[in-house]
Amino acid sequence: MRGLSEEAVDAAIAAGAGYADARAVERRTQHVSTRNGQVETVDDSESAGIGVRVLVGGAWGFACDGRLDVAGARDAALRAVAFARASAGSGRSQVSLAPLEPCRGEYRTPAGRDPIDVPLAEKVELLVRAEKALRHKSVKVTEASARAMRERRAFRSSEGTDVLQEILECGAGMDATAVGDDTVQIRSYPSAHGGTSFQGGWEEVEALALEREAPRLAEEAAALLSADPCPPAVTTVVIDAEQMALQVHESVGHPTELDRVYGTEAAYAGTSFLKPEDAGTLRYGSPLMGITADATTAKGLGTFGFDDEGVPAGREPIVEQGILTGFLTSRETAARLGSGTGGSMRADGWARMPLVRMTNLHLEPGTGSLEELLDGIDDGVYLATNKSWSIDDKRLNFQFGTQIAWEIKQGKLGRLLRDATYTGVTPVFWGSLDAVAGAEEWRLFGLTNCGKGQPGQHAHVSHGASPARFRNVQIGVRS
Amino acid sequence: VSTALDLAARAIRMCEADESEALAHRERSGLARFAGSQVHQPTLIENASVLLRVVRGGRVGSASTNRTDEEGLLAAARRAEAAADAAPPDPEFPGLAPPGEPAAVDGHDEATAALTPEDQAGAAWSAIQAADGIGLFGYFTSGETELAVASSTGLAVSQALTDASVLALAASDMESGYAEACSWRVGDLDPAAVAGEALDKARRTRNAKELPPGRYRAVLEPYAFAELLFAFAYSSINGLAFIEDRSYLSGRIGEQAFHESLTLVDDGLDPGGLPKAFDFEGVPKERVTIVEDGVVRDVVWDRRTAARAGGGRRSTGHALPAPAQGWGPMPMNLAVRRGDATMDDLVERVEDGIYVTRLHYLSVVDGRDGIITGMTRDGTFRIENGGVTTPLVNLRFTTSFPDLLRDLLGLTGQVTRVSTADFYDDRYPTASLVPGVATESFTIIGTGSGPGL
Helix, strand or coil, X not given: CHHHHHHHHHHHHHCCCCEEEEEEEEEEEEEEEEEXXXXXXXXXXXXXXXXXXXXXXXXXXXXXXXCCCHHHHHHHHHHHHHHHHHHCCCCCCCXXXXXXXXXXXXXXXXXXXXXXXXXXXXXXXXXXXXXXCCCCCCEEEEEEEEEEEEEEEEXXXXXXXXXXXXXXXXXXXXXXXXXXXXXXEEEEECCCCCCEEEECXXXXXXXXXXHHHHXXXXXXXXXXXXXXXXXXXXXXXXXXXXXXXXHHHHHHHHHHEHHHHCCCCCCCCCXXXXXXXXXXXXXXXXXXXXXXXECCCCCCCCCCCECCCCCECCEEEEEXXXXXXXXXXXXXXXXXXXXXXXCCEECCCCCCCCEECCCEEEECCECCCHHHHHCCCCEEEEEEEEEEEEECCCCCEEEEEEEEEEEEECCEEEEEEECEEEEEEHHHHHHCEEEECEHHHCEEEEEEEEEECCCCEEEEEEEEECCEEEEEEEECCCC | CCHHHHHHHHHHHCCCCCEEEEEEEEEEEEEEEEECCEEEEEEEEEEEEEEEEEEECCEEEEEEECCCCHHHHHHHHHHXXXXXXXXXXXXXXXXXXXXXXXXXXXXXXXXXXXXXXXXXXXXXXHHHHHCCCCEEEEXXXXXXXXXXXXXXXXXXXXXXXXXXXXXXXXXXXXXXXXXXEEECCHHHCCHHHHHHHHHHHHHCCCCCECCCCEEEEEEECHHHHHHHHHHHHHHHCCHHHHHCCCCCCCCCCCCECCCCCCXXXXXXXXXXXXXXXXCCCCCECCCEEEEECCEECCCCCCHHHHHHHCCCCCCCCCCCCHHHHHHCCCCCCEEECCCCEXXXXXXXXXXXXXXXXXXXXXXXXXXXXXXXXXXXXXXXEXXXXXXXXXXXXXXXXXXXXXXXXXXXXXXEEEEEEEECCCCCXXXXXXXXXXXXXXXXXXEEEEECCCCCC
């Protein structure tokens, strides 16, 4: 693979590129799912190819080829150069890149059992057992799924960077859907939308203990059928770690992607309410708010040795004591900003150009337990597990729904509530943050469906968070 | 015989199974993405892949590969067999599709297939130059895709598709407007005209005002209506959600649930859309009437959900690829019957309300009730005294889509082909054919940022 990346880079330079990089990628994925007691999917797939990115006359071009051989590598390189020439137009575009010392190295996800090597029958058995434990007379649909991935990437640039990486991922989740006369309610574990994933070995999936958690999940789904709808109010909310992970993703992660700030995602994913000059001055939230981008987090889906521009993994604060301190950057956007080195460029497989993406973006823990967060709240709501999510193109106005909620009365959880939603405006909402639970409550969640780019790309990213408390939040809005 | 069909046929010969099926996909595409009036992410893709599904002793497994030589296909076959052997027998598996005869459909255009990277970049620049004086963001893309399904049951079908689309957001810090167009014939597209429509819309969005929350009358352009319809379809016009009582349409067959002016079909055979002859199981596409004169008639089905539903139901040709069938069957060629109004007529009928061009980031809040949330963007206006007046900031809506359809005030006589593909994963171009609509019922719950970057 390394040789093919080198071949592609050499071909691109010989054809007139001023800069070239190539990623030869082999990806193997397994997916197993069960539904209502039947095994629905057992799939074991692979995809391999090479993607070549070039700068010609200061303009980008990218081409890829599913043939992972010398002919595919050379053809992709020549087509990338031709497309860059054709795309340059009047030549106004002059991309420059932040300087990078050439790197050579290898990285492999630390793991116990390689998740791809775990027999498919073992994966099936784990899900069948978990799903069986989800059964309940009010639960009409039970689902469980697991995934595993092994991806090898050989990156080479014309500047001399030459790195080889092997990333291992796995994850699992389950849902119980209860159906009543007038409502349908779902509960998920460990998180919604297909569960959670980690980098690491199969032991991460086993540690989720799906079978143990299943009866509680089914009981909660059934109980929601007779729960009262969450009433509209402006109140104090405590949000669980899972929903906080998505809150961080949508209202901090995406707006701090510097390509969005510069408008290059305007037509699709959107832009950002932030401006390049805001770093160091803009108040994002209360002084309790700390956000860190960390491509070195153990088990994080955004962890690597080098990003897809060959920049070594790093860890840096994005928000400190409520003040915006930095952005997620590429070498191009860092050069434009005049600050930073890049390090957040990631591509979905071999057939897409790298984009500025989140790596692992965390809400730094505060102090105390969840019970201590609840303590002192006379009247409020505890919100748990995402159900729906939407945020505007500048990442300001959001509405999230959660699967389950409880009233908080005199510091204790009380009446169960269904169909809870909350809405807000990003800096106002984060400004109302008045407590974050401590490290003992901090959990890492990995999601594999972050969409961006045209053609579309999925990114795998992780977020760590503890439950957090916010004051004066609008809840219970419904049509 | 097509190349994709050859690939599928070669692949099933590798399998040692009671039954085997191969779905082959070939793609050659280019997408010239632009931002700030520069082509900044031009992407060329060339790939061929095959997905194998095998049945061994009632057990079902699948595997895919894009290594299409003998060694790659053989390895995929062994993985599919191992996947099947890992599963317990599946008593609900209805078997692979029998041979069928898909209708001959349009959907391939030599001129579109022949577009070079230079042509694709040139089309992008045509759009950019037509929006001189403002930043243009979006893309021009075209591609040729070939799909084939072959199986040990004797099924052997293939289709070559072309598609081209242009998407344009004209925007500065204080204004933004949107337009798009797609077709399977590039000759139908005028990138400069699309950019011009976006520019014209953008110029009218300066100095946007806020709007108090509330239930408003609204006119939705086809772009906005298509997005809402697709979000509703995903959660409700779906045989799996229907039989699991998660769909708004569950239990409503025969009910007058919507306004009598609404007739909604899914028709892969309509040459006015992006035609498809068969689904990912090789089952011929059928025209399915979902709503007729406001009365709920049916949803769409694949082989598994049709068998589960019983009552003699059969697949309507709406299966996803095997590993994705947990989402249920999907309608990908939605078409709403045209009305008789112009957009101006709709504005006049609404008299007092809002005008919406495009939506952003939709999420289904409650599938059973059909409640959808999202934002408006790139062209939201106030309607007063039967005319479009001041521009509005982006609005947060959380609204009942069934109420919106029940309270229709009119539909335009012209329908627009609106792309529903964002080109994730393997290329599979899809579009809806929809009119602009006016409704009595569109619920705004908050405001967001103003138009512009």
